[in-house]
Amino acid sequence: MSKKIVLAFSGGLDTSFCVPYLQERGWEVHTVFADTGGVDAEERAWIEARAHELKVASHITVDGGPAIWKGFVKPFVWAGELYQGQYPLLVSDRYLIVEAALQRCAELGTKAIAHGCTGMGNDQVRFDLSIKALGDYEIIAPIREIQKEHTEVRAYEQAYLEARGFGVRAKQKAYTINENVLGLTMSGGEIDRWEAPGEGARGWCAPRNEWPTEALELTLGFVHGEAVSLNGKAMPGHDILSALNRALAPYGVGRGMYTGDTTIGLKGRIIFEAPGLKGLLVAHRALEEAVLTKQQNRFKPEIGRKWTELVYEGFFHDPLKTDVEAFLSSSQAKVNGEVTLRTEGGRVDAVALRSPHILNAKGATYAQAADWGVAEAEGFIRLYGMSSTLWAEVNR
Numbered sequence: 001m002s003k004k005i006v007l008a009f010s011g012g013l014d015t016s017f018c019v020p021y022l023q024e025r026g027w028e029v030h031t032v033f034a035d036t037g038g039v040d041a042e043e044r045a046w047i048e049a050r051a052h053e054l055k056v057a058s059h060i061t062v063d064g065g066p067a068i069w070k071g072f073v074k075p076f077v078w079a080g081e082l083y084q085g086q087y088p089l090l091v092s093d094r095y096l097i098v099e100a101a102l103q104r105c106a107e108l109g110t111k112a113i114a115h116g117c118t119g120m121g122n123d124q125v126r127f128d129l130s131i132k133a134l135g136d137y138e139i140i141a142p143i144r145e146i147q148k149e150h151t152e153v154r155a156y157e158q159a160y161l162e163a164r165g166f167g168v169r170a171k172q173k174a175y176t177i178n179e180n181v182l183g184l185t186m187s188g189g190e191i192d193r194w195e196a197p198g199e200g201a202r203g204w205c206a207p208r209n210e211w212p213t214e215a216l217e218l219t220l221g222f223v224h225g226e227a228v229s230l231n232g233k234a235m236p237g238h239d240i241l242s243a244l245n246r247a248l249a250p251y252g253v254g255r256g257m258y259t260g261d262t263t264i265g266l267k268g269r270i271i272f273e274a275p276g277l278k279g280l281l282v283a284h285r286a287l288e289e290a291v292l293t294k295q296q297n298r299f300k301p302e303i304g305r306k307w308t309e310l311v312y313e314g315f316f317h318d319p320l321k322t323d324v325e326a327f328l329s330s331s332q333a334k335v336n337g338e339v340t341l342r343t344e345g346g347r348v349d350a351v352a353l354r355s356p357h358i359l360n361a362k363g364a365t366y367a368q369a370a371d372w373g374v375a376e377a378e379g380f381i382r383l384y385g386m387s388s389t390l391w392a393e394v395n396r
Contacts, residue, residue: 037181183274225332286350
């Protein structure tokens with residue numbers, strides 16, 4: 001009798017390969033697609049049809065939008081720091097995918113779980129460490145296993161599927177593509193060869209010649225550092241992020257390319273597109289700059305970078321992440337107000353903000369007016385710079 005195993009499934013080349021591979025080794029495969037917002041209804045239907053085409057024992061789709069907002073987007077925006085100053089952690093839905101797959105394991109009464117991560121990337125670390133943190137499970141990673149015998153892994157997967165009568169999408173032959181509500185990442189092909197991206201290496205963000213001619217303005221409302229409204233309309237967070245993606249992608253906002261130091265030590269070169277997250281981060285940072293104290297604004301990025309590193313490297317369930325989030329949550333008590341974003345294409349700026357907590361001095365405006373005298377200013381400068389001034393005097 002076949003043993004039951006739950007496979008985190010996206011319908012792509014890797015997870016499609018995993019189904020017959022596991023079946024031929026005696027597993028009864030049950031697939032779970034955690035819809036974290038990167039696909040439309042047509043694509044969801046295609047993924048379900050793909051699972052049935054591969055003759056899985058069962059397939060379910062789980063709505064991961066609310067979970068990814070609460071579990072990742074909210075604290076990520078609070079942290080406000082990109083990995084290595086560039087990358088917005090776009091595949092952090094992996095942690096929520098694990099939780100959905102383990103829930104399905106519990107429903108089926110099995111302790112076996114599979115994923116389609118390769119042995120070359122970070123996702124295997126994120127999947128495995130999350131699974132180990134949440135229970136005692138048998139982890140099967142078919143793509144890792146075939147790397148022991150095959151160097152051209154994707155070519156082997158494609159040939160394996162085609163030999164069994166299963167087609168492979170043309171796009172999947174050229175690039176590894178990940179999409180969710182957070183954004184899109186793309187690697188493979190000329191990207192991996194350190195060459196300029198080809199015309200096919202584009203996802204949501206429009207190229208320069210397709211940007212609208214009129215500027216776009218959007219207003220985000222925040223309560224305790226969490227976006228709660230868009231253009232005055234209250235909305236669930238994941239819906240706000242989806243709406244920002246749709247609004248900002250035509251202007252090319254949030255697209256970039258970077259080479260990162262991966263968890264396993266390789267250099268990883270990818271194209272990424274994150275229009276909605278870019279808008280959220282810009283708006284949130286502008287509001288924080290106005291309402292937090294000088295000391296908070298100086299210190300908080302250090303904590304934010306630690307949170308980002310923990311999540312990037314797979315330590316989503318480490319207790320330090322919980323400790324860091326307690327600090328971040330406390331820092332957001334007065335991050336309330338509205339921020340207006342504006343883009344004419346390529347970049348987005350916070351151009352106006354309103355908050356009852358802006359740290360305005362009642363009698364003074366920077367570089368314009370002050371309610372202190374010349375003697376007070378001179379005295380402050382003298383004391384503030386005394387150490388440097390003394391060094392200069394002694395060592396002339």
